[in-house]
Amino acid sequence: MNALTATNRNFRYAARILGLDSKLERSLLIPFREIKVECSIPKDDGSLATFVGFRIQHDNARGPMKGGIRYHPEVDPDEVNALAQLMTWKTAVAAIPYGGAKGGIGCNPRELSMSELERLTRVFTQKIHDLIGIHRDVPAPDMGTNSQTMAWILDEYSKFHGHSPAVVTGKPIDLGGSLGREAATGLGVFFATEALLAEHGKSISNMKFAIQGFGNVGSWAAKFFHEHGGKVVAVSDITGAIKNPNGIDVPALLKYKKSNKSLNDFQGGNAMDLNDLLVHECDVLVPCALGGVLNKENAADVKAKFIIEAANHPTDPEADEILSKKGVVILPDIYANSGGVTVSYFEWVQNIQGFMWEEEKVNHELKRYMMSAFKDIKTMCQTHNCNLRMGAFTLGVNRVAQATLLRGWE
Numbered sequence: 001m002n003a004l005t006a007t008n009r010n011f012r013y014a015a016r017i018l019g020l021d022s023k024l025e026r027s028l029l030i031p032f033r034e035i036k037v038e039c040s041i042p043k044d045d046g047s048l049a050t051f052v053g054f055r056i057q058h059d060n061a062r063g064p065m066k067g068g069i070r071y072h073p074e075v076d077p078d079e080v081n082a083l084a085q086l087m088t089w090k091t092a093v094a095a096i097p098y099g100g101a102k103g104g105i106g107c108n109p110r111e112l113s114m115s116e117l118e119r120l121t122r123v124f125t126q127k128i129h130d131l132i133g134i135h136r137d138v139p140a141p142d143m144g145t146n147s148q149t150m151a152w153i154l155d156e157y158s159k160f161h162g163h164s165p166a167v168v169t170g171k172p173i174d175l176g177g178s179l180g181r182e183a184a185t186g187l188g189v190f191f192a193t194e195a196l197l198a199e200h201g202k203s204i205s206n207m208k209f210a211i212q213g214f215g216n217v218g219s220w221a222a223k224f225f226h227e228h229g230g231k232v233v234a235v236s237d238i239t240g241a242i243k244n245p246n247g248i249d250v251p252a253l254l255k256y257k258k259s260n261k262s263l264n265d266f267q268g269g270n271a272m273d274l275n276d277l278l279v280h281e282c283d284v285l286v287p288c289a290l291g292g293v294l295n296k297e298n299a300a301d302v303k304a305k306f307i308i309e310a311a312n313h314p315t316d317p318e319a320d321e322i323l324s325k326k327g328v329v330i331l332p333d334i335y336a337n338s339g340g341v342t343v344s345y346f347e348w349v350q351n352i353q354g355f356m357w358e359e360e361k362v363n364h365e366l367k368r369y370m371m372s373a374f375k376d377i378k379t380m381c382q383t384h385n386c387n388l389r390m391g392a393f394t395l396g397v398n399r400v401a402q403a404t405l406l407r408g409w410e
């Protein structure tokens, strides 16, 4: 199912549970602004390459719009639209004063040189600079982008508007980035998993984890699970997948990946088929890569008892139904991966304050926000007798609806 259809369906279901007025429902669903730009750059060999960039600004009732920028060949307007909408509900679930947005460029960053990536990022920034801003829309990294990408956006934006560190988050520390932001999504995933397992009388220790994606989110999450006694029994990325029933030595894998840029031929496990990771024997499945990976084709074969949605919309509604019938507990994306945007908020606050927090304070505050959101979601689940996804959706949608009603339309 298309990402936007799936996200709209979840939103409509939540709106029905909340009994939202149909006009308000329509107003919340339609994005505030959709930006599509042509980005042409000279390649290193002198030839011209043209890419299409998007920034979808979904909603700003609760504050400046916030969300990452993705570089991936499959970026399309519907997916960016869905991801922008998810950011609106996510920032509301996290109770941070933002709306939602998302951006992306349809490109394969693995096939572009550093200087080509820099030119592409600068051209994209030139096209959107007057529509983003510290109190308007604040980008951050997502799949295929990182702190270097944010540094280029900051530099290009500052040429038009003066030095503005708070216009992006997930920046390098030397440019005003926050301590703890790089690890934040993975650490938030760890706190969220700990809270969910505790509800079920379990702990991270000795649970078996299968992790799809070993980039920013997946590698940090794996590190935290491993450090707390979890057994990471399978890991995959775009280059391959490995398994080890006794638990992979995650620090050794991190070192291997850093020097080899690939998981292939890692000696601490056996190679397995990429697609088998999602149905591998484990207690906890943690998708940390693309959307829509759990669908009606593979949901019935999932062995995990818990799914932690570290990626955005990894489970489509058809899979949701199959998995819930099997009794699999799913911790939804708009809560599970909200640690990233929460520490982005701390970064923005630090930039505005002109004051840098200790990493310990960042992580302490992150845990506090994650625990508080979990409690709020559980309350919604009890109030509306619904699962965790609808608990999170009703929580987020209700907060945005209240802000919208309070502001009015005049």
Ligand SMILES: NC(=O)C1=CN([C@@H]2O[C@H](COP(=O)(O)OP(=O)(O)OC[C@H]3O[C@@H](n4cnc5c(N)ncnc54)[C@H](O)[C@@H]3O)[C@@H](O)[C@H]2O)C=CC1
Binding pocket: 141, 142, 143, 144, 145, 185, 212, 213, 214, 215, 216, 217, 218, 236, 237, 238, 239, 274, 288, 289, 290, 291, 310, 311, 312, 337, 338, 340, 341
């Ligand atoms: N970076 C962040 O702070 C946040 C990221 N997310 C979400 O987490 C997910 C991952 O994002 P990042 O880690 O930032 O991206 P990344 O670009 O750092 O890493 C993505 C990983 O997925 C792997 N991958 C791609 N296709 C794959 C496939 N078919 N099978 C297995 N692995 C595959 C890549 O090789 C890479 O290891 C995305 O859905 C993103 O939207 C959500 C919240 C915050």
Ligand SMILES: O=C(O)CCC(=O)C(=O)O
Binding pocket: 066, 067, 068, 069, 090, 138, 139, 140, 141, 142, 169, 170, 312, 337, 338, 340, 341, 342, 344
């Ligand atoms: O850190 C941020 O502002 C956004 C992170 C993001 O794109 C996401 O949570 O999906």
